[in-house]
Amino acid sequence: MSEIALEALYEAAGSVPDPEIRKTMGELGMIDEIVVEEGGRVLVRYHLTSPLCPSPFAITIGKEMRRRVELVPGVEKCVVELRDHFIATDIAAKVNESEIPKDAPAWL
Amino acid sequence: MAIRYESGSTYFPGYETSDSVIEYLEPDEIARRCLKNRRELVLLDDPTVMAVAKILAERVRKPDAWIRAAVTTLDRFAREVCDGDLASALAAGQKDALTAEMLMQKYLFLHEDLTSVQISSLFFGPKLWWTINGVNVPWSSTYTEGKRSHIANSAKGDFDPKARLLMLSLIGTGLTFEEVVSLKAENAGSLDAEGNLVPNLHSDPLALEFDTEDGKRITFLGEEARAALVYLLPERQMKPGDLLFADKEEIQRLKEIADKRGQSIIETVSDVNVTLCKTVGDFFKIWGIPGSNFFKENGIERQN
Numbered sequence: 001m002s003e004i005a006l007e008a009l010y011e012a013a014g015s016v017p018d019p020e021i022r023k024t025m026g027e028l029g030m031i032d033e034i035v036v037e038e039g040g041r042v043l044v045r046y047h048l049t050s051p052l053c054p055s056p057f058a059i060t061i062g063k064e065m066r067r068r069v070e071l072v073p074g075v076e077k078c079v080v081e082l083r084d085h086f087i088a089t090d091i092a093a094k095v096n097e098s099e100i101p102k103d104a105p106a107w108l
Numbered sequence: 109m110a111i112r113y114e115s116g117s118t119y120f121p122g123y124e125t126s127d128s129v130i131e132y133l134e135p136d137e138i139a140r141r142c143l144k145n146r147r148e149l150v151l152l153d154d155p156t157v158m159a160v161a162k163i164l165a166e167r168v169r170k171p172d173a174w175i176r177a178a179v180t181t182l183d184r185f186a187r188e189v190c191d192g193d194l195a196s197a198l199a200a201g202q203k204d205a206l207t208a209e210m211l212m213q214k215y216l217f218l219h220e221d222l223t224s225v226q227i228s229s230l231f232f233g234p235k236l237w238w239t240i241n242g243v244n245v246p247w248s249s250t251y252t253e254g255k256r257s258h259i260a261n262s263a264k265g266d267f268d269p270k271a272r273l274l275m276l277s278l279i280g281t282g283l284t285f286e287e288v289v290s291l292k293a294e295n296a297g298s299l300d301a302e303g304n305l306v307p308n309l310h311s312d313p314l315a316l317e318f319d320t321e322d323g324k325r326i327t328f329l330g331e332e333a334r335a336a337l338v339y340l341l342p343e344r345q346m347k348p349g350d351l352l353f354a355d356k357e358e359i360q361r362l363k364e365i366a367d368k369r370g371q372s373i374i375e376t377v378s379d380v381n382v383t384l385c386k387t388v389g390d391f392f393k394i395w396g397i398p399g400s401n402f403f404k405e406n407g408i409e410r411q412n
Contacts, residue, residue: 022378049389050389
């Protein structure tokens, strides 16, 4: 397994734009932590501007984050963990529920 | 006659939207769709109200917002100054137009403290209704004169008033930049009883007529933009054939200013949006989601 550059992961996850604000998750400081686990699995912990952020936004941001992170060399799978949201578990489950094809078009 | 009606084309990132749907519908069906599931839908059973909605459906490119605005403000007018009896008010107005004017003045009196933008909105439906049903009420700024202005209407400050007009004219009209800068003085005015444009730059509301693939259509200029246009009229001395919103040789310069100011506004509002979201979010993190303390505070055992 090739070593995954943590910097590239932060760059990929942080490049996702908030569709409402036109700033990226990185610029907004929403990426809390990225953990590289065994087997090329990556866990991204993030939060949103509001714990009441509408779920369509929250889900789309999460899916786009997974898609971008999974394009980083060495990453086999990315899962996300949303924090500080009132339905964080439901949103993360929705984001993580299915595989994202490598050629999937961008959501954002 | 069935007319082209487009719906479902709104796009907002993050939300799943279907493709735009284009249908050919009768004007009254479009009117009913625009008010579907709204309390005001019943007003369309009144043929005098339906007449207003039908003309908007026929003449406006995307009529939804304008039909809703016209019928809901007419509903308010009916309840506040006509005792809910539009038929009697119309009969009295048709007999003597002074009655219509008196009812409009009474409506204005009830909303004395509102700004010019709010007043202009409130009078949109009633003005159309009287006109389309044969009562001659003035389409002038009689009701908005002397009212407090919104910030956008302020002619003070260092913002080029011509650029301000161009930017404001893009808001709410549904027109593209190219459409806005191609409109001429004679494309702006009031409507007659059949919904035809009567050129008049001092009209309020100010209808704008433009060419589309389906013929001539209209939209209405927002009050801020209308006021900005009127502010520049003495300076511009427009005559038929002149461009409405900007002189031809100034369009590029104004577009550059508008682009720059527009970007600045978007960034500022985004920052405000982030701060508001975070502040509201922090509040609910401490106090709990809305309603979550209701049962505890009222000593009620929650039933799941």
